[in-house]
Amino acid sequence: MMPDDIPDPRPAVAGDPPAVLGQKCADCGHATARRVARCPRCASQHLNEDSWTEGTVWSTTLVHIPVGDRVPPYRLTYVDLADGPRVLAHQRHSGGPAPALGLSVHVVGINANGDLEVSA
Amino acid sequence: MTGVSVYGVGTSDYGKQPHLSAPDLAHRAVLEAIGDAGTDDVDAVFVGTVFGASGIAQRALETAGVLGVPIVTVENACASGTTAFHEGVAAVQAGRYERVLALGIEQMSTLFSGPIVPEATDAEGASGFAMPAMYAMSAARYAQDHGLTPEQLASVAVKNYRNAAGNPRAQRKGVFTRDQILTSRPIADPLTVLQCSPISDGAAAAIIGPSRIGDVRVLGTSLRAGAAWGAGSEHVWGFDLIRGVAQEVYEATGLGPQDVDLFEVHDAFTIGEIVTIEALGLTGLGRGGAFTASGATAIDGALPVNPSGGLLGRGHPLGATGLAQIAEVVNQLRGRAEGRQVVGARRGLVETMGGGAAGTDGNACVVVMLAS
Numbered sequence: 407m408m409p410d411d412i413p414d415p416r417p418a419v420a421g422d423p424p425a426v427l428g429q430k431c432a433d434c435g436h437a438t439a440r441r442v443a444r445c446p447r448c449a450s451q452h453l454n455e456d457s458w459t460e461g462t463v464w465s466t467t468l469v470h471i472p473v474g475d476r477v478p479p480y481r482l483t484y485v486d487l488a489d490g491p492r493v494l495a496h497q498r499h500s501g502g503p504a505p506a507l508g509l510s511v512h513v514v515g516i517n518a519n520g521d522l523e524v525s526a
Numbered sequence: 527m528t529g530v531s532v533y534g535v536g537t538s539d540y541g542k543q544p545h546l547s548a549p550d551l552a553h554r555a556v557l558e559a560i561g562d563a564g565t566d567d568v569d570a571v572f573v574g575t576v577f578g579a580s581g582i583a584q585r586a587l588e589t590a591g592v593l594g595v596p597i598v599t600v601e602n603a604c605a606s607g608t609t610a611f612h613e614g615v616a617a618v619q620a621g622r623y624e625r626v627l628a629l630g631i632e633q634m635s636t637l638f639s640g641p642i643v644p645e646a647t648d649a650e651g652a653s654g655f656a657m658p659a660m661y662a663m664s665a666a667r668y669a670q671d672h673g674l675t676p677e678q679l680a681s682v683a684v685k686n687y688r689n690a691a692g693n694p695r696a697q698r699k700g701v702f703t704r705d706q707i708l709t710s711r712p713i714a715d716p717l718t719v720l721q722c723s724p725i726s727d728g729a730a731a732a733i734i735g736p737s738r739i740g741d742v743r744v745l746g747t748s749l750r751a752g753a754a755w756g757a758g759s760e761h762v763w764g765f766d767l768i769r770g771v772a773q774e775v776y777e778a779t780g781l782g783p784q785d786v787d788l789f790e791v792h793d794a795f796t797i798g799e800i801v802t803i804e805a806l807g808l809t810g811l812g813r814g815g816a817f818t819a820s821g822a823t824a825i826d827g828a829l830p831v832n833p834s835g836g837l838l839g840r841g842h843p844l845g846a847t848g849l850a851q852i853a854e855v856v857n858q859l860r861g862r863a864e865g866r867q868v869v870g871a872r873r874g875l876v877e878t879m880g881g882g883a884a885g886t887d888g889n890a891c892v893v894v895m896l897a898s
Contacts, residue, residue, distance in 0.1 A: 412647060415647055415649040415884075416649050440649055467666060467715050467716075469659055470713055470714065470715075473643075473644060473655070474643065474654050482659050482663070482714075486756075491756050492757040507667065
């Protein structure tokens with residue numbers, strides 16, 4: 407869990423269906439789920455608000471050790487959101503088989519730990 | 527610009543040493559480097575540390591009798607030690623200082639009983655992410671893109687623990703089979719505990735100055751942070767950064783990987799060495815696993831990698847690691863790496879990769895080319 411006295415740096419989710427909120431560069435197309443003042447790729451200040459509801463699995467791992475207060479095993483996945491950024495997410499139902507890389511997933515929301523959660 | 531040589535190097539032992547403070551570790555390395563260089567006359571000190579408390583450099587240097595000069599502390603994750611070295615070299619090259627002490631320090635075993643606690647202000651660190659998971663996902667993606675067997679991954683660890691057996695200061699050493707590597711405790715699939723560098727305490731130091739005949743010379747050094755990394759990036763994390771920094775050194779020196787006799791690279795996890803040797807150009811993209819399993823990177827192979835045991839075997843005290851790599855290559859080029867000597871070594875290359883900031887291809891990578 408995040409301490410209460412610092413801004414939460416994790417992706418924000420809103421809407422129905424749930425969508426990750428972020429920004430997209432109008433000049434180079436680079437997208438980010440973090441708040442940035444200029445584009446991390448091209449330094450443009452032409453940033454548009456954007457949101458993404460689904461994507462594909464870029465890679466995944468089942469973590470067997472406790473990290474922070476996460477209880478193992480839990481599955482972490484890098485998701486390439488459609489026309490959006492790559493975000494780190496927790497996989498719902500992480501005890502199942504590993505999702506194939508390239509599998510389509512959708513944003514579920516924020517779990518009890520405050521982490522972004524996705525599901526196939 | 528002034529040419530630069532390494533006058534002397536020194537290190538502590540590596541391993542879990544909770545009975546030793548950071549200053550205890552540091553003065554062992556500094557006094558050995560002073561003895562090796564034959565002088566304690568330095569004009570400035572650059573210190574690399576990741577988890578060191580405020581003032582750690584001054585507290586450590588007070589115990590080593592090195593005070594009253596500029597002391598600059600730098601942090602670049604696992605590349606902090608090589609960043610200190612790089613900045614020291616740049617300062618001597620520019621004529622800013624005559625002699626510089628570069629020092630790396632890390633006391634980790636008193637801070638962590640398990641994995642390193644993630645940075646809570648980072649989007650991924652705050653999400654239960656730790657470096658084993660990053661490298662594990664690199665391994666899974668790499669296997670999908672290029673093909674990689676568990677046995678090829680394990681061959682990195684088998685080699686580096688065998689090399690570490692010849693290094694009296696190494697932390698984890700011995701004869702392990704690939705099966706023992708693969709059946710050790712799982713950490714983050716497909717990585718097992720023997721594919722992950724251990725929590726380690728240590729310090730390492732180098733004294734550098736204008737080039738002198740007979741000393742190991744710095745042929746080239748380069749440092750930068752990674753670009754934006756994410757959707758659309760062609761390669762796994764860190765590859766593009768390492769390749770770009772290495773290319774800068776190759777272009778500056780007019781030399782390539784085939785001109786180098788040994789490599790000390792960032793094998794914090796087994797997949798890291800495979801990705802790194804490809805990014806450095808030792809072998810082609812997607813061939814690193816088979817190249818390692820063939821024995822080409824063994825001490826007696828065509829292109830020896832991590833004769834010290836690497837981060838897996840020697841240990842990985844984060845801020846000290848880069849200077850531990852420098853010390854190893856300097857001793858190899860002097861013919862003083864008894865038990866693990868690469869025969870006839872004349873040129874060596876160090877690569878250190880630091881990571882952890884979400885959205886980047888790495889916090890920093892440093893590549894250094896040295897020659898006898």
